[in-house]
Amino acid sequence: MHVYILVSGEPPQEPVVSKKSGQVYEKRLILKYIADYGKDPITGEDTKEDDLLEIKASPKTVKPRPATLTSIPSLLSVFQNEWDSLMLETFTLKQQYQQVRQELSQALYQHDAACRVIARLMKERDAAREALASVQAHIAIKPPPEAVASESQNMEIEEQERGINEVVINKLNETSAVLSKNRKKRKPPPELTSPDTIRTFTQNFSIGSLHTSTTPGITSMDVDQTEQLILTGGNDKKALILNKEEGKVTSQLKGHTKKITDVLWLGNPNEEGYDTAFTASVDKTIRIWQKTDKDYKTKSTISAHTAEVTGISVHATKDYLVSVSNDSTWAFHDIHTAQTLVKTESNDVTNGYSTVEIHPDGLILGTGTNDSIVRIWDIKTQKNVTSFTDHTGRITSIAFSENGYYLATACEYNAVKLWDLRKLLNFHTIQLDEGAKVNKVCWDYSGQYLGVCGTDVRIYQAKSWNQLAVFTDNTAEATDMKFGELGKSVYVSGLDRTLRFYGEPTEE
Numbered sequence: 001m002h003v004y005i006l007v008s009g010e011p012p013q014e015p016v017v018s019k020k021s022g023q024v025y026e027k028r029l030i031l032k033y034i035a036d037y038g039k040d041p042i043t044g045e046d047t048k049e050d051d052l053l054e055i056k057a058s059p060k061t062v063k064p065r066p067a068t069l070t071s072i073p074s075l076l077s078v079f080q081n082e083w084d085s086l087m088l089e090t091f092t093l094k095q096q097y098q099q100v101r102q103e104l105s106q107a108l109y110q111h112d113a114a115c116r117v118i119a120r121l122m123k124e125r126d127a128a129r130e131a132l133a134s135v136q137a138h139i140a141i142k143p144p145p146e147a148v149a150s151e152s153q154n155m156e157i158e159e160q161e162r163g164i165n166e167v168v169i170n171k172l173n174e175t176s177a178v179l180s181k182n183r184k185k186r187k188p189p190p191e192l193t194s195p196d197t198i199r200t201f202t203q204n205f206s207i208g209s210l211h212t213s214t215t216p217g218i219t220s221m222d223v224d225q226t227e228q229l230i231l232t233g234g235n236d237k238k239a240l241i242l243n244k245e246e247g248k249v250t251s252q253l254k255g256h257t258k259k260i261t262d263v264l265w266l267g268n269p270n271e272e273g274y275d276t277a278f279t280a281s282v283d284k285t286i287r288i289w290q291k292t293d294k295d296y297k298t299k300s301t302i303s304a305h306t307a308e309v310t311g312i313s314v315h316a317t318k319d320y321l322v323s324v325s326n327d328s329t330w331a332f333h334d335i336h337t338a339q340t341l342v343k344t345e346s347n348d349v350t351n352g353y354s355t356v357e358i359h360p361d362g363l364i365l366g367t368g369t370n371d372s373i374v375r376i377w378d379i380k381t382q383k384n385v386t387s388f389t390d391h392t393g394r395i396t397s398i399a400f401s402e403n404g405y406y407l408a409t410a411c412e413y414n415a416v417k418l419w420d421l422r423k424l425l426n427f428h429t430i431q432l433d434e435g436a437k438v439n440k441v442c443w444d445y446s447g448q449y450l451g452v453c454g455t456d457v458r459i460y461q462a463k464s465w466n467q468l469a470v471f472t473d474n475t476a477e478a479t480d481m482k483f484g485e486l487g488k489s490v491y492v493s494g495l496d497r498t499l500r501f502y503g504e505p506t507e508e
């Protein structure tokens with residue numbers, strides 16, 4: 001008789017049995033339940049009053065006479081009725097609770113399965129996009145051939161379009177002739193910041209907490225000609241574009257799957273600022289970002305290397321890009337088509353390249369290697385024309401002076417060397433303190449000042465090589481630096497996730 005006890009908590013006074021389920025109930029309780037729900041409380045089957053059979057019990061329980069509410073028996077009768085109602089309601093709530101619990105468990109399982117499917121599809125989508133970008137980077141888009149063109153003719157056309165052909169060489173020569181002519185006549189501008197002023201430089205302001213803190217650090221930086229847009233790359237796989245005047249991030253460039261090693265602006269600003277940026281990454285790719293109405297989007301991806309891309313440099317024509325990689329190759333790319341025109345290997349380079357920069361005239365480029373050697377290459381012939389081997393340790397940075405005569409090189413073991421390209425000799429060495437690191441060397445546009453950053457930030461005067469300023473505000477290694485126009489400002493990025501801006505002290 002456990003069923004009626006479960007429902008009412010008492011033995012039945014008028015027991016009845018269900019013809020469908022065989023369960024025994026208190027008559028008044030089951031009639032009330034059927035009137036409310038029309039179902040058997042245990043099995044949930046549709047049940048009517050006609051489905052109940054009265055049990056002939058002996059001796060038959062005789063209900064007591066109704067009592068008034070003024071006596072204890074009458075109160076007990078009222079309490080009994082209330083108890084019956086409460087038990088029926090509790091029983092129903094328990095059933096509904098179990099049903100809801102089962103439905104919730106099923107919904108959670110379905111949600112988890114859906115999340116897994118979505119994650120897998122997103123991964124497959126990203127892989128498909130990368131594969132498509134890789135194919136686009138290696139296959140040039142050509143106009144449809146005429147119906148009568150043969151397969152051999154198409155192959156001949158493709159071969160002519162690849163490589164540094166006569167058209168490319170003519171463009172390089174024309175650009176070099178114009179730049180060389182102008183450079184010979186140019187003198188340091190009279191408005192150039194004086195050495196005494198640079199000695200007074202201090203940190204005017206900074207922008208911190210850039211990139212994520214889980215993999216902290218700014219690895220590289222570039223500043224546009226207006227000095228309003230700053231491009232940074234980080235260990236967190238993202239590149240950021242900051243507005244200097246607003247002091248905040250205006251765009252996040254997401255797409256690389258590993259940390260970014262180098263960033264560059266193209267150098268053709270429009271009315272609203274630069275519209276094309278480049279990012280190189282450990283994920284073996286270079287991304288070209290184009291400004292749209294709302295934000296910067298990946299225009300194309302170059303996948304010419306088989307190991308991490310360690311450095312990039314834009315040619316003076318603004319039509320070509322050079323990259324170096326730990327796969328011991330350097331490559332020459334067409335920016336507009338994202339096509340790799342030349343990929344150069346050398347039997348003398350086996351440990352990978354660490355940095356690259358194109359000469360201001362655009363006919364030669366310099367590369368640094370992981371095994372301490374600086375090499376100068378003829379771009380047109382891809383020949384190594386000279387090498388500098390006086391460093392010890394990985395070459396971390398190289399920089400040509402704007403007049404094209406001098407080359408500054410830095411290695412990981414606290415030394416910066418100055419080379420005269422006309423005589424091919426090392427005419428000066430800046431030896432830093434033992435244990436100091438050098439991550440970047442750069443010239444100002446006039447070629448009168450040299451910046452060195454790593455453990456700290458230093459500025460030297462060309463020719464005399466006197467140290468003009470030392471900045472120690474960075475709380476982690478400084479990774480990159482740039483001079484502003486006329487040497488009036490200096491921009492520094494670091495692994496402390498901070499951009500720092502130096503200049504003359506401002507009046508408060």
